Amino acid sequence: MSEASAKNAEIASLRRFLLPSLIGAAVFLCPIFYDGAWTILLGVAADSLKEAVGSAMPVLLLSIVTASAVLSVAGAINPSLKSRYRAHGVTRVFDVPLFWLSLRLLGTICAWLIVFKLGPEFIWNEYTGAVALFSLGGTIVTIFLCASFLLPMLTDYGLMEFVGTLLQPVFRRLFTLPGRAAIDALASWLAAAAVGVLITISQYERGHYTRREAIVIATNFSITSLPFCLFVIEFIGLREHFFAVYGTIVAIGLCCAILLPRLPPLRGIQPLPSDNSAVSAGEDNEGRPLFLRALLAARRRAASGPDLKEYLAASAQHVMDIWMGLVPLVILIGTLGLAVAEFTPIMQTLSAPLIPILEWSGLPDAAAAAPTFLVGFLDMFLPAAIGQGVESELTRFVIAAVSLTQLIYLSEVGSLLLRSALKVNVLMLLGVFTMRTVIGFPIAVVAAKFFMG
Secondary structure, X not given: OOHHHHHHHHHHHHHHHHHXXXXXXXXXXXXXXXXXXXXXXXXHXXXXXXXXXXXXXXXXXXXXXXXXXXXXXXXXXXHHHHXXXXXXXXXXXXXXXXXXXXXXXHHHHHHHHHHHOOOOXXXXXXXXXXXXXXXXXXXXXXXXXXXXXXXXXHHOOOHXXXXXXXXXXXXXXXXXXXXXXXXXXXXXXXXXXXXXXXXXXXXXXXXXXOHHHHHHHXXXXXXXXXXXXXXXXXXXXXXXXXXXXXXXXXXXXXXXXXXXXXXXXXXXXXOOOOOOOOOXXXXXXXXXXXXXXXXXXXHHHHHOOOOHHHHHHHHHHHHHHHHHHHHHHHHHHHHHHHHHHHHOOHHHHHHOOHHHHHHHOOOOOHHHHOOHHXXXXXXXXXXXXXXXXXXXXXXXXXXXXHHHHXXXXXXXXXXXXHHOOOOOOHHHHHHHHHHHHHHHHHHHHHHHHHHXX
């Protein structure tokens, strides 16, 4: 190859890395001030799409969950249809085990009852099923439609390799993780926790993480998005203390990320027989400067990135997987979780042992606040919904900071992990949730007393 041809090839590979990566970074990682609030382009696109759908959202959601149930049942009883699923690459979407099929059917039934206000009130009540279907379900439909078609620009053309190589020494030393996890953290931080989990699962399936690395990243770095933090902090009545609460959230997140990979249950995670031999970006011993190694890794990844047809096919597959697999689960788990919190004394009973701990910590309204530290396992919004009625600002500060760093909630992130190839179970997720709560609570109490006087 002539020198001119080599130069042109180098420029082409650099362009193939830079253009999609810059677009992806702009969409997912760059804060913008829009409509009186700080957000990101992905959030603006999702909100605009949700507004455009408008009153047709119930019909769209019913269509999605009904199609999911019908096609999954058809695949379960018709072997010839399973072969069609394989031919069209949607086996994982519609050919599911009996347990998950049952949950899809129950979620579909819930959706119909909610829309038409049929059956027991605890299902379709405005504080239970209506929140799960229209707020959670509607948001997932719009944000993941946008995210699935934009996400490959962030992940498939070298940006993760570039940043991962640069940050690998820091991440490996502090968190026992590869540097590419930094992009997962950034995408989650500014976009949504579920987006970070989606990135992590995708990278694991492609052999870039070991099973332990993927689980540690998904349970520690798929952190709550900045826009959602702002929403919860305002909802719970602490808008004027936003920076204090958010600084506490960052401190708790860093402490958990450093400690949890070294403690059970994450410390003892075993590899699966099907695991690939993961090679993390930048973890080679080439004798080049770090920046040049990062750029070379990025260009190599960009060269193997998908063409337009592959890009669109993979994105459409992600949309189907999320819409057909996740939306029914979110509706079911969200509805039942909110119903338990609103209509039964179960959470009050389970949280009774926490009351003396809260009182010993000097938090007022301990009895009213105690359930908020448990319900976050069902859905991240539940602690704020319950904690809004707590009178003490000091206690609400702690509720907000802890709930936004517990991370493992079954209505979204937990469902994604349970359905993934990582073979995560509920007990492991509950263990991580408990450890994050134990670590985060004292930090939040100390910070609340410092900032709130």
